[in-house]
Amino acid sequence: xxxxxDEHVVRPAESLDGLWDFVVEPDRRDRARLPRxxxxxxxxxxxxxxxxxxxxxxxxxWLRKRFALDEAARVRxxxxxxxxxxxxxxxxxxxxxxxxAYTPFEAVxxxxxxxxxxxxxxxxxxxxxxxxxxxENDYYSYGxxxxxxxxxxxxxxxxxxxxxxxxxxxQRWALSVELELVNLATSARRRDIRLRLDGQEWDIQPVVVxxxxxxxxxxxxxxxxxxxxxxxxxxxxTLEAALLDQEVVTDDLIDRIGFRELKVRRRELLLNSQPxxxxxxxxxxxxxxxxxxxxxxxxxxDLQMISDLGGNFIRTSHxxxxxxFLDLCDEMGFYVWEESHARxxxxxxxxxxxxxxxxxxxxxxxxxxxxxxVLWGCLNECDSVSPAGREEFERVIRLIRSLDASxxxxxxxxxxxxxxxxxxxxxxxxxxxxxxxxxxxDQVESALAEYLKWxxxxxxxxxxxxxxxxxxxxxxxxxxxxxxxxxHWSEEYQADVLDHELAVYLNHPDVxxxxxxxxxxxxxxxxxxxxxPRTMNNKGTVDEFRRPKLAYPVVKRRxxxxxxxxxxx
Ligand code: ADA
Numbered sequence: 198x199x200x201x202x203d204e205h206v207v208r209p210a211e212s213l214d215g216l217w218d219f220v221v222e223p224d225r226r227d228r229a230r231l232p233r234x235x236x237x238x239x240x241x242x243x244x245x246x247x248x249x250x251x252x253x254x255x256x257x258x259w260l261r262k263r264f265a266l267d268e269a270a271r272v273r274x275x276x277x278x279x280x281x282x283x284x285x286x287x288x289x290x291x292x293x294x295x296x297x298a299y300t301p302f303e304a305v306x307x308x309x310x311x312x313x314x315x316x317x318x319x320x321x322x323x324x325x326x327x328x329x330x331x332x333e334n335d336y337y338s339y340g341x342x343x344x345x346x347x348x349x350x351x352x353x354x355x356x357x358x359x360x361x362x363x364x365x366x367x368q369r370w371a372l373s374v375e376l377e378l379v380n381l382a383t384s385a386r387r388r389d390i391r392l393r394l395d396g397q398e399w400d401i402q403p404v405v406v407x408x409x410x411x412x413x414x415x416x417x418x419x420x421x422x423x424x425x426x427x428x429x430x431x432x433x434x435t436l437e438a439a440l441l442d443q444e445v446v447t448d449d450l451i452d453r454i455g456f457r458e459l460k461v462r463r464r465e466l467l468l469n470s471q472p473x474x475x476x477x478x479x480x481x482x483x484x485x486x487x488x489x490x491x492x493x494x495x496x497x498x499d500l501q502m503i504s505d506l507g508g509n510f511i512r513t514s515h516x517x518x519x520x521x522f523l524d525l526c527d528e529m530g531f532y533v534w535e536e537s538h539a540r541x542x543x544x545x546x547x548x549x550x551x552x553x554x555x556x557x558x559x560x561x562x563x564x565x566x567x568x569x570x571v572l573w574g575c576l577n578e579c580d581s582v583s584p585a586g587r588e589e590f591e592r593v594i595r596l597i598r599s600l601d602a603s604x605x606x607x608x609x610x611x612x613x614x615x616x617x618x619x620x621x622x623x624x625x626x627x628x629x630x631x632x633x634x635x636x637x638x639d640q641v642e643s644a645l646a647e648y649l650k651w652x653x654x655x656x657x658x659x660x661x662x663x664x665x666x667x668x669x670x671x672x673x674x675x676x677x678x679x680x681x682x683x684x685h686w687s688e689e690y691q692a693d694v695l696d697h698e699l700a701v702y703l704n705h706p707d708v709x710x711x712x713x714x715x716x717x718x719x720x721x722x723x724x725x726x727x728x729x730p731r732t733m734n735n736k737g738t739v740d741e742f743r744r745p746k747l748a749y750p751v752v753k754r755r756x757x758x759x760x761x762x763x764x765x766x
Contacts, residue, residue: 199277199301199345201493201524207439207449208355213274213316213346217241218261221254231286231317232259241346244280244339244488251340253723255323258340262316266309270350271381274304274316277344277520280489281331282321288314296552297330298322298343298489299516299538300559305351305381318342329546330538330556335734336481336515337720343490344519352440353382354406356450359438360565362603363456365469370421370456376414376438380406388440388447390414394421395434425469426455426568428509431530433568453527455568461605461623464664466709468532468571474763475532475571475710476703476756477508478738479669482518483719485741496522498743500529503716506738506749507756512609512668512712515540515577517560526569534607534668534712535564536574537593544580544589557593561600573597573604578611578628581618590618609668613648620659625652628669628714632694633685633736641701649707666710667702671695674748675730676718676740686730688747695738696751703759713752717741 198212218235227233237248245251245258266272274285280298284291293304322340324332331338358377363370372394380386385408390401399418406412424432432455439449457469465472480499482489496519503511511531516538526533537557542549557575564570575593580586590608597606605623610616619625627648632638645667652660674691683689695713702711718737726732733741738748 199275199347199520201521201528202451202453204451205349205449206437206451207446208352209350211348213262213264213348214241217342219245220259221245221251222257222259225259231289232261235259235261239341241342242277242344242490244341244343244490246339246341246488247486254340256321256340257323258320260318260320260342263313264316264348265313266311268311269308271308271353272306272314273349273351273355275301275347275349276304276342277301277346279318279320280322280339280341280343281328283342284319286317286319289317296328296548297538297556298338299518300556301344301520301563302559303357326547329549329552330542332542333722333724334540335721335725335729336483336540337488337722339488339490341488341490343488345521351381352447354378354380354386354388354440355448356438356440357411358562358565359436359450359452361436361452361454363454363458365458366419369419370423372418372421372436372454372456374416374418374436374438378404378406378412378414378440380408380410380412383408388442391439391441392416392418393437393439394418421456423456426457426527427468428473428530428532428569431455431528431568433527452566453524454566455527457568459571459604461664463662464707464709466571466605466624466664472709473532473571475510475534475666475712476759477510477512477531477712478503478506478716479512479514479712479714480716481514481719482522483717483741484743488720491519491522493521493525496525499716500525500531502739502743503531504529506753507760510534510710510712512536512574514669514715517556517564520563523564523567523569527567531569532571533567533569534572534574535560535570536577536608539576539579541578544586550589550592553589553593554596557596558600561597565601571604572624573601573606574626575606575608577609579608581608581610582612582615584617587618590621594621607666607668614651614656616660617658619652619657619663622663624664624666624709625660626666626668629667630670630672630714632670632698633672638694638697641698645701645705645708653707664709665707666712667708668710668712669714670698670702670711671714671736673730673735674746675735676744676746679747686735691736691746692748692751695748696755699752699755699759703755704762713738717743
């Protein structure tokens, strides 16, 4: 399933996860528009790099799934994520084209007759001009339908999205609710709307949606007496929206929400008026057994380890994550920095502006209600030092704020003393590897002091007085490489680096957050191999199979010490 809970009671929805027919382009024996025959079966969700012989395949694959309808119906397919470019066909008819691996999308049919139907998905994970955000990089762009797929039967008029924004109102709370209604019919549709929140019910004004139109319906629930959400006390509520025709529910959509408010006050990030401290990890969706396709069990294991290490914070470096992972963060209590897909991408790629806007728009549209998301990020280590680069940062950050005014915004920069975009964000974030790429462990304090002096001066171009997160730091360690002299790439050196850097970054009063780079070792693409033993990014505290390195107990101890120190403040 797409989520950890049922999003519908009335709207029929079924999972299409399981075995699909599969063929890679080079194995096709016909030149028809869609394959006439398939050579293998593949699991959905999964990536083809886990199939024997396809471990390094970068190309086009085709997946096919049949389904049957007992009666005529409109079908809505929802894909949690397809890596990285998808074209969706039903009964040979092209329904959807989607770019970028990390955001959900829908494909909606017309009225289908009863009987058997066929879904075909063309998946492309090649690099090239068509994919501005996927390129040779310090992580791997896999191939496949890498997240769950759901088949829903929808009424002519359905709820596409439900956004809920909580707002404290004295001792109580208000909840702004926005429904996006889509009318697929060629005539207008009238519906009553009912909202339900943990047993309480509100009948909202009836609406009429014109033929083939979309309508945003907004309302506000007030005077709510609720418990708040925080990582320490992750209280969730179920919000249900229903459309009714003559008292009969014709469609519904359910989500889980949390009551919390975020504000930046001077150098602090406040959650429900209390300063919070973010300490944890950058985490790629990458596993030695399954690539970027994760089971819920594997996600839970990662979160249990991050919690065991003392972390309360995860940065979804460098792209929007699986909805089930965010559901887990809501439920288990983690703070999340989620960012649209960009890791040091050039801005002059012809498809960049369109694709970064789509990744950003889809990220916020599909993940808006997640209480665990406390920061929106973007454009990791991109050009934030030139006027042309600033124009792109302004464009993306303006889009984020237009879609969600309730969360602070940041971007992770590796350009200290040169940044000209810090005025655009609410929280400043610095990727620094003093002990790995820089002057060494003994330079960590002085480097931070020098950075803070610049940041809180007029020279920082707008960062003055803002909260600071050390968004990346750490060192590489080849799993199993040990040496008493603690050389680079040894597990001992990585432990030394994290021991020292955590002692500095976790306890500095002007640093509100620290995210270790990174939770686990991850696969990278071939052209990076010169700088990366094993063609992996080896900076994980655990390896790609989640086997702890020597740094694991060191991180745990430093996180516990810092937590005790904060408790005494
Ligand atoms: C950068 C980048 C990360 C990773 C890291 C490293 O900060 O943001 O994705 O590549 O460097 O390991 O060097």
